[in-house]
Amino acid sequence: MKIGILGTGDVGQTIGAKLVDIGHQVMLGSRSKVHEGASDWARQVGEGASVGTFEDAARFGELMFCCVGGAHALAVIDAAGADNLADKILIDVSNPLDFSHGFPPVLAITGTDSLGERIQAALPRTRVVKTLNTVANSVMVNPGMFGEPTALFVSANDASAKAEVIKHLNDWFGWNGVIDLGDITSARGTEAWLLLWTRLYGALGTGDFNIRLVKKSEAKPET
Numbered sequence: 001m002k003i004g005i006l007g008t009g010d011v012g013q014t015i016g017a018k019l020v021d022i023g024h025q026v027m028l029g030s031r032s033k034v035h036e037g038a039s040d041w042a043r044q045v046g047e048g049a050s051v052g053t054f055e056d057a058a059r060f061g062e063l064m065f066c067c068v069g070g071a072h073a074l075a076v077i078d079a080a081g082a083d084n085l086a087d088k089i090l091i092d093v094s095n096p097l098d099f100s101h102g103f104p105p106v107l108a109i110t111g112t113d114s115l116g117e118r119i120q121a122a123l124p125r126t127r128v129v130k131t132l133n134t135v136a137n138s139v140m141v142n143p144g145m146f147g148e149p150t151a152l153f154v155s156a157n158d159a160s161a162k163a164e165v166i167k168h169l170n171d172w173f174g175w176n177g178v179i180d181l182g183d184i185t186s187a188r189g190t191e192a193w194l195l196l197w198t199r200l201y202g203a204l205g206t207g208d209f210n211i212r213l214v215k216k217s218e219a220k221p222e223t
């Protein structure tokens with residue numbers, strides 16, 4: 001599959017390298033045609049990896065990822081072009097983190113709104129699926145590192161897009177038991193998790209962790 005990734009940071013590069021490794025063609029999009037970091041990435045990853053502008057990547061991808069800092073996500077989507085993103089799934093990995101006061105960051109969007117909702121509202125012809133934003137990029141593509149199942153969530157308005165992304169998460173990266181939180185408004189919860197995630201990162205000194213949900217078993221009827 002041809003996959004376009006908006007973003008040349010750690011997340012875009014990590015997801016992109018994994019997708020090329022398993023046989024997909026990936027274009028990373030950036031602000032300019034010439035991007036040193038992304039060009040180095042493409043050289044290292046090899047055949048199947050390419051680099052372009054945000055607009056180039058949006059034209060290229062049959063399926064898209066949004067992997068840019070939350071403060072720039074809406075401007076990047078605008079640069080990518082709503083027409084180029086129409087009728088496609090956009091997997092939104094971004095978080096609305098505001099580092100202007102240092103670490104830990106605060107949320108720039110919170111309460112009765114989320115970045116996922118703003119992206120979906122800006123792209124009414126695109127099926128936005130929020131996922132992977134609750135874990136570090138190393139964990140996104142290698143949940144098997146824990147040796148036991150851990151939790152990942154999806155939020156989206158479109159049920160078929162959600163089902164397709166859940167299948168991709170399993171086939172591409174090995175995520176099992178992904179939890180469907182409901183429509184895109186449920187991104188408010190996963191984005192707010194970053195307030196605790198960043199504190200855990202500070203306390204543990206690594207991003208290689210995740211949560212595991214434990215639910216009380218249903219009482220079994222006596223036979």
Ligand SMILES: NC(=O)c1ccc[n+]([C@@H]2O[C@H](COP(=O)([O-])OP(=O)(O)OC[C@H]3O[C@@H](n4cnc5c(N)ncnc54)[C@H](OP(=O)(O)O)[C@@H]3O)[C@@H](O)[C@H]2O)c1
Pocket residue numbers: 006007008009010011012029030031032035066067068069070072075076093094095096097132133134135136137138
């Ligand atoms: N890092 C993680 O492990 C992790 C985990 C979960 C979620 N996330 C979320 O994933 C997203 C990407 O994170 P990241 O660490 O890979 O990268 P990042 O540094 O947050 O974003 C890099 C991208 O932002 C673009 N950018 C920077 N300034 C811009 C501006 N003024 N206007 C337009 N675009 C601009 C860069 O463009 P150029 O390509 O032109 O340089 C680049 O493509 C973030 O929202 C983050 O919260 C990150």
